[in-house]
Amino acid sequence: MTNSSLPIPPPPPAGGPIGQKLRRREDGRLVTGEGLFADDIPSPPGCLHAVFLRSPHAHARIRAIDPTAALALPGVAAVLTGRDLAAHVSTQRMAPPIDGLQPMEMPVLPLDAARFVGDPVAVVLAETVTAATDAAELVEVTWEALPAISSVADAAAPQAVLVDPAVPGNRVSFQSFATPGLEAAFARAERVVEARFGQQRQTHVPIEPRSGLAIWDNGRQHLTMRFGTQAPHPYRTAIAARLGLKEWQVTVDSPEMGGGFGQKIIPLREDLCLAAAARLLRRPVRWRETRGENLTAGLQAREEVVTTRAAVAADGRILGLTCAIDADFGAWSFFPANYMARVIAMILPGPYRIREYGYDVAVWLTNKCPSGPMRAPMAITSWVMEGTMDAIAQALGLDALEVRRRNSLMPDDLPWVTATGERYDSLTPLATLEAAAGHLGYAALRSEQAGRESSATLLGIGLCTVVESNTYSSAFYRDAGIPGSGHEMASIRIEPSGAIIASCGLMGSGQGYQTTLAQAAAAGLGGAVEDIQVQIGNSDTAPYGMGSRGARGASAGGGALYMAGLKLKAKLLAIAAAMLDLNSPDALELRDGMVLRQVAGAWQESGLTLPQIARTAHLDPLRLPPGMEPGLHQILAYDPAATTYTNSTHACAVEIERATGAIRILRYVAAEDCGTRINPMIVEGQTHGATAMGLSGAMLEHAAYGADGQALAGSFMDYAIARADDLPAFELLHHDMPSPSNPAGIKGMSEGGTMGGIGALMNAVNDALAQVGARLDAQPATPARIWTALQQAKPAEGGRH
Known part of the structure; x- marks a missing residue:
């Protein structure tokens, strides 16, 4: 196994597998109904619901x-409460050593x-879902109602x-931070501009609710969890720890x-209850979450209020910036x-030259569903910064x-170290800003307005430049108090026939990993994409990795597979040189599974193929170079040295009816810089989806x-999500x-599309x-x-922007 603290290898050459618009290979089974989701898994004999x-x-x-009446119902096997399960599942303690936490x-x-x-206060287990549902209604709970905390203001109130x-x-x-020169920056400001931004509580709304x-297996003392999870290995580690098992006693096999969107990273309490119940009753147990449960009791996110104060010069340049964040965390701590x-606080200055900066971040408990990460946990960030820019203007x-x-960072400013110590080494914010504004027709829209x-x-124009943190480093996770690291593990194995199996610790939920990861592995290895099978989602067969969270899939997973491919290619070429009776592999290359030889400055086919090399490596080891081990298997750990950042600018034009407040998005442009695009078609799909989620x-x-703390959005009658006709066509540009x-x-x-969608839309509405x-x-x-705001409006004062 190799750790990639070694120097970064050269990027893949143009014209290879990386950069091709290949159709997603997983779509064939998904669109024809041949995919295997949790509900498609047949119930094993003796299964309880x-x-x-x-x-x-x-x-x-x-x-x-009191479960007496429920247990008397035919088909009911057990009713388990927290006290019943306490001896079988340990209590989670969330206490990382962080000041103020x-x-x-x-x-x-x-x-x-x-x-x-x-x-959840009890779980009913029965032969059928119907019996379990009926029995749950018969469980008698004696409640003593207590006053509820339903807002941050309630939480912070005296007594x-x-x-x-x-x-x-x-x-x-509570955490606080300020640069040494912040107070002086405000003292010399021409003006201090204040702005407030509030984001409402939301939830993830996956098409498929949680289930598994x-x-x-009592004979083997082994637990198998067939749950959809974004991070099979950390999920397994948590399950094993909470149930007092060794990790080799637990297999996590994630179906489609x-x-x-962040809701399926860790085992939530229902998952642990099922694991404990299966072990306790020695019978398989399955659960299907209802949509109402998912909306009100899965995880929720995003409820924050952020207030900024910007110290500015007369020309609009920011001399100093502060923000105060109050976040509603809900009732329990899963993270x-x-x-x-x-x-949010760490990356708030975004793409701007802000040297003096400070923040106060307070997180409050309320009697609401607990909070967890949701696609772009820092989603409000770009609206806050870009809305502050509009307020200054x-x-x-x-x-x-x-x-x-x-205020924008310029190319000559890079590398830039932010006031909070984050390092930007390859951002293009001014380029994406100019591209998006120009493509939208900013000047013409201002004239029309x-x-x-x-x-x-009313016509509104919204601009939002995003700096998106992704591929978080191990230092980030340590500082945030999150178990785990930023590394990803990759494995590439070549069988005697030349079949290639690539794997890493990710699990897909629609990102197209089986296509893009195959392209990344092929680029490093020199194999043909069609010869590579990507295997992910099973903790027994994939190497231990940190899973799919944030925007790390392509960069951490793809990066690890690319590097593992390069290392394995070096062995393949060394074998090829021996098979061709050459002293060195320096004049050899592997492309699309064919060994090429450089002769007189030109590449020619050598007549040797990857399957031939594979057969030699596995079945004829006496032909290998002296001292070389038989077989072809490379495992590599890639630990990013620092958090990677990318950027984009979203721009939109909206129209608002004065009489009704109805909003219509007229145009939507996104100019993005996401570095090397493994598969441009999949990148566009990810941008479309993320932006739609933000809007x-x-x-x-x-x-x-x-x-009173009652949940008011328990169905899609109350929790509205955008339909196709609510969304615009997306015009994408790449820099x-x-x-x-x-x-x-x-x-x-x-995740940047989510951040940009929120900021561009809200800035356009407010414009x-x-x-x-x-x-x-x-x-x-x-x-x-919007209609209420229009009715309460006062005549505009001051200049227009």
């Missing part, structure tokens, strides 16, 4: 749980009190009820996944409470595009709660600069509303909220 009994209260003590503990099911509507008795004041995390199957809000009577130009004063519609969240989605810190020049890009003196300082930008 699980249904969870959930709290109807936002906050309540559990005085007693309060420790929290979480049993597999609540023992004393439920903390949010939907909190507020504690969501977790161990967390004083309900503030679970736990199988305990209909979306994850370190500082994690998601910290990323409006306050000073300047053009919004010009203010961005004056000025002529619409008496129109029934949907900004316009419609809201996991709403009442003042790619390969990353010098990635072996193949790859940067991540699957339109500014014409009548209105502003939305919180999402979602629904017609009702």
Whole structure:
């Protein structure tokens, strides 16, 4: 095994597998119904079905749980509570050593009190789903209702009820930072511009809710978890630790996944209950989450309020910036409470030359569904920074595009170290800004906007330049208190026939990994893409890796496979040289599985193929160079030295009806730099999907709660997501600069569209509303909220931007 702390190898040559628009090889089975999702797995003999009994209260003590009536129902095998399971599943303690972070503990099911509507307090196991459902209704719980904390303001109020008795004041995390020159920057400012940004609570809404199957083999003392998970190995580690098993006693076999978006990274409590129940009852147990459960009790995300203060010169240049973040974390801690809000604060300055910067980040507990990472956990970041730019332009009577130009990082500024110590080595923010604004027709739209004063519609223009953190380094995870690292492991094995099996620790949920990872492996190895099979998702066959989270799939997984391919190619060429009676492989190359030989400066076919080399390596080891081991198998660990950053600019034009507040997106342009594109077609699909997710969240989605803590969005009647006719056609432009810190020049890009979609849409809406003196300082930008803002508007003051 090799660790890639070695020098970064040269990037792949042009014209190879990387950069080809290959059709996704997995689509054949998926579009014809031949994919194997969790629900397609047949129930094993003796399988029990699980249904969870959930709290109807936002906050309540559990005085007693009586399963007598439920157990009397035919087909019911067991009713397990938190006290029943406590001896079989350890309590999770979330307490990384981070200043300002309060420790929290979480049993597999609540023992004393439920903390949010939907909190699971018991699991019913029966022969059929119907029997389990009926039995769950017969379980008698004696509740003592408690006051509920439904907002950050409630949580922070003096004498507020504690969501977790161990967390004083309900503030679970607080961090503060400031550069030494920040105070002086504000002292010399021409003006201080303040702006507020609120993002509503949302949830992941995968097409396929969570579900899976736990199988305990008592003879082998072995647990198999067939669950859709984005990170099979960390998932296995967590399951084994919580159940007191060795990792070789647990196999995680992830079937196809209909979306994850961060909700399927770690084992949640339901997964652990199934594992424990299967072991305890010695019978397979399966569970299918309902859509209502997924909406209200899976994981939620995004609820934050951010206030910025910008110290600016008269020409709009930023001298200093501060932000204050208050984040609603929900009731329990599945992840370190500082994690998601910290990323917002860390990268907030984005693509701008801001040397003096400070932040205060407070995270609060409330009686709501717990929070976890959702595609782009830092999603609000770009709207905050770009909305602050618009606020500066409006306050000073300047053009919004010009203010961005004056503050943007320039090519000569790179490498740039931010105020928080992050290093940008290959960003192109000014190039993507100019490209997006030019393609949208910014100047012409400004002229058109000025002529619409008496129109029934308002025209708005939104710009949003994104700096997206991805391929997080191991240092990032350490500093955030998250178990694991930033490394990824790759394995490439060549069989005697020349068949190539590539694998890494990722698991796909729609990203096209079986295509792009094959391209990355082929580029390094010199094999033909069609000869490579990518195997992921099974913890027994794939090497231990950190899984799919953030935008690390292509850059970490693809980078690791590319480097493993290069190393294995060196062995192949050494064998080829021996087979050709050459002293050295220096004049040999492997392309598409064919060995080429350089003769008189030109490449010629040698007549030797990869299958021939493979047969020799496995079946005729006496022909190998002296001292060389038989076989062809390369394992490599790639640990990125630092977090990789990429950038894009999103620009859109919207039209708002004054009478109704209805919004229509007229044009949408995204100019992005994602480094080396392994498969440009898949990159475009990822950008489309991420941007659609951002727009949907900004316009419609809201996991709403009442003042009493009741969940108000338990179905798609109440939780709206964008339909096809709500979204525009996306016009994509590419200005790619390969990353010098990635072996193949790859940067991540699957989350930036979410960030850009939110920022571009909200800035466009507020640009339109500014014409009548209105502003939305919180999402979602629904017609009702826009209409209310229009009704409350005052005549605009000051210059237009």
